[in-house]
Amino acid sequence: MATLFRNVRVFDNTLTEGAGNETDVLVEGNRIKAIGTEATRLAPADADIVEGNGDLLIPGLINGHFHSPVNHMKGMLPSLPLEIFMLYESPDIEVLRPSPREAYVRTILAAMEMLRNGTTAVQDDAFFVPYPTPEIIDAVMQAYRDVGIRATVALDQPELAELDKLPFLADLLPQDMRAELSVPPAFGREALLGCYRHLIETWHGQDDGRLSAAVSCSAPQRISPDYMGELDQLSRTHDLPFYVHMLETKLQRVLADEQPRFKGRSLVRYTADLGLLSERMNVIHAIWMDDADYDLIAEAGTSVAHNPISNLRLGSGVMPFRRLRDRGINICLGTDEAIADDAVNMWSVAKLAGLIHNIGGPDYDRWPAATEVLDCLFNGGARAMRRGAELGSIEPGKLADLALVKLDSLAFTPLNDIKRQLVYCESGSSVRLTMVAGRIVFDGDRLTQVDEAALRAEARDIFQSRRGSLEAARREADRWLPYYRQMIDKAAARNIGMNRWLGYAGQ
Ligand SMILES: [Zn+2]
Numbered sequence: 001m002a003t004l005f006r007n008v009r010v011f012d013n014t015l016t017e018g019a020g021n022e023t024d025v026l027v028e029g030n031r032i033k034a035i036g037t038e039a040t041r042l043a044p045a046d047a048d049i050v051e052g053n054g055d056l057l058i059p060g061l062i063n064g065h066f067h068s069p070v071n072h073m074k075g076m077l078p079s080l081p082l083e084i085f086m087l088y089e090s091p092d093i094e095v096l097r098p099s100p101r102e103a104y105v106r107t108i109l110a111a112m113e114m115l116r117n118g119t120t121a122v123q124d125d126a127f128f129v130p131y132p133t134p135e136i137i138d139a140v141m142q143a144y145r146d147v148g149i150r151a152t153v154a155l156d157q158p159e160l161a162e163l164d165k166l167p168f169l170a171d172l173l174p175q176d177m178r179a180e181l182s183v184p185p186a187f188g189r190e191a192l193l194g195c196y197r198h199l200i201e202t203w204h205g206q207d208d209g210r211l212s213a214a215v216s217c218s219a220p221q222r223i224s225p226d227y228m229g230e231l232d233q234l235s236r237t238h239d240l241p242f243y244v245h246m247l248e249t250k251l252q253r254v255l256a257d258e259q260p261r262f263k264g265r266s267l268v269r270y271t272a273d274l275g276l277l278s279e280r281m282n283v284i285h286a287i288w289m290d291d292a293d294y295d296l297i298a299e300a301g302t303s304v305a306h307n308p309i310s311n312l313r314l315g316s317g318v319m320p321f322r323r324l325r326d327r328g329i330n331i332c333l334g335t336d337e338a339i340a341d342d343a344v345n346m347w348s349v350a351k352l353a354g355l356i357h358n359i360g361g362p363d364y365d366r367w368p369a370a371t372e373v374l375d376c377l378f379n380g381g382a383r384a385m386r387r388g389a390e391l392g393s394i395e396p397g398k399l400a401d402l403a404l405v406k407l408d409s410l411a412f413t414p415l416n417d418i419k420r421q422l423v424y425c426e427s428g429s430s431v432r433l434t435m436v437a438g439r440i441v442f443d444g445d446r447l448t449q450v451d452e453a454a455l456r457a458e459a460r461d462i463f464q465s466r467r468g469s470l471e472a473a474r475r476e477a478d479r480w481l482p483y484y485r486q487m488i489d490k491a492a493a494r495n496i497g498m499n500r501w502l503g504y505a506g507q
Contacts, residue, residue, distance in 0.1 A: 001438060003027045004043040008052030008404065010035060010394050011059065011418075013374055019407065019418040022054050027400040030208055030437035034396050048440075050433065052404065056418065059392055060120025060150075060401035060436065061346040062381025065243075065284050065305035065334025067156065068124045068140060069103070071110040072463045074342035076470075082249050082314045083166065084484050087477045089339055092185065095469040096129045100139035102466075105459050107143035110344040112452055114149060117428030118403030119346050120436045121150035123282070123305075123334070123385060125216045125243045127157060131187035134198045141203045141211055148441035148449040150401060152385055154216035154243050155199065157192055159223040160184055167251065167258035168487045177483070189227045196234060204238060210437050216243035220267045221255055225274050235280045241386055242278070243305075244271070247293070248285035248316050250500070251491035268293035277302050282332070282384050286324070287317045287500050298327035303384035306376065308352040310336030317500030321357040322366045331376045332384035347428045350377050354423045359502065370419040404433040 005025040012020055025032065026039035026047070034042050070089060077088055090096070098106070107124075114122060124144075128136055132155050144151035162181040163170050170178060196215065204213040215231040217223045235242040246267050247253055256262040262270050268289060271277050279301035286297070286304045297304065306319055324331055333349050335341045341349075354373040358364070382392030390399045405422075406412070409430035412421050434442035441449055492506075499506065 002047035004047045005050045008057040056405040059378045063122040064332030064381045067337035068107045070339040071106045073339040100135045103139040104143045107140045111147040111149045113344045115442045118431040120401035124153045125156045132195045152212045152214045154214035156216040156218045167255045172483045214241040219245040242281045245284040247288040253288040254491040272296045287319045303330040305334045307334045307336040310340040313340045330383045332380040370423040400438040402435045406430045406432045
């Protein structure tokens, strides 16, 4: 299988002007074989030809942080703080258990959206209500296999009781409700490790490495140190990314003072003291952190996943981008889940990442440049996925995960500055072709591997029939709401010596 892109411009983040000269790019198997006259010379006679007409070939976009199990819930909730949002999004109740087909269809929904926009790889931190099973894991992985995207998938399950994960609740709740939240999930560590064995043995490295496994502990406050250590061991043995949400909200910072097990340390320091911060780890959000936390992350070579749209949707706060870049911390960009973005479109994430930090201070030399945002989008994502040597740029030998962007679209007409127009103007609608591992999966007109219209119709049917169970889940959440609200207000009022909200007078 070979494809020759003829007369394309090749994205180069080091170019200071223009979009480069037209050239040819040869893809053979799942990799880029050659660029320039060498590509033309080596192209086999039966290679598929893509006429570039001077359009721009870019590395595929990488969605560095995502949770597929709520793909069917976009737009479903109003903007709410994370802890209340989670209460409504994924209550741990049996009625929300998906069938394998439902898990398959919902997974593929967002994958189709990503491929249409030129996103070729995703890190899916998948949580399952009430818990994962081999059948559900297989359904998710099969969806990624069928649609043709590159996917790295982890099982994001808490192991501790709700009361261990949150501050103040034990004192706020009436006794009977407190008892309900003091029970840890029945699906414990051994069962979760069994699911990981299934994921890794069945799926890791499949389809020439297009499908792979990661590990996830959800967040350090949601699991025991022993389980976190075992996940780290799996990550080390198989070189898997390790996803950990850390200090997304102010409440999570307050938690460290409230629960004796943290001994007043931030969740970053706690994780570092366990010896578990590593270059394999993806710290997700990294908002309510101080300089000592960022120093620890930088020293360990840990990546950070920045999800600016989700952070605004849930009012979490603004991650201080420049403090991380100053320390050389690798940053990837992510949509986070489809219920908290609510599009699965990396172009809007890149645009917001390029804009929100401009109101972090008046020194405009320290505002993100378009070239930095693109670095996070491509190289940052590749490194976070542990594929830095194979993804993120267009070079011979690298994997052929590519998108072809029309330069005669309105976003690039007239062409003034390619990098700024990629970050500030493009919405995904100029993507005329998406290739993953050397295979064209979106040809500008349709997805080539699946019947999109049939899947959309099936999704409408399935999730229409599920409205009753979602309604039941909402009623279940309602009874907890007053207590969660009080918990959040209490945490918000605490002076912690830092602020990550905009225009907020408190500390
Ligand atoms: Zn997340």
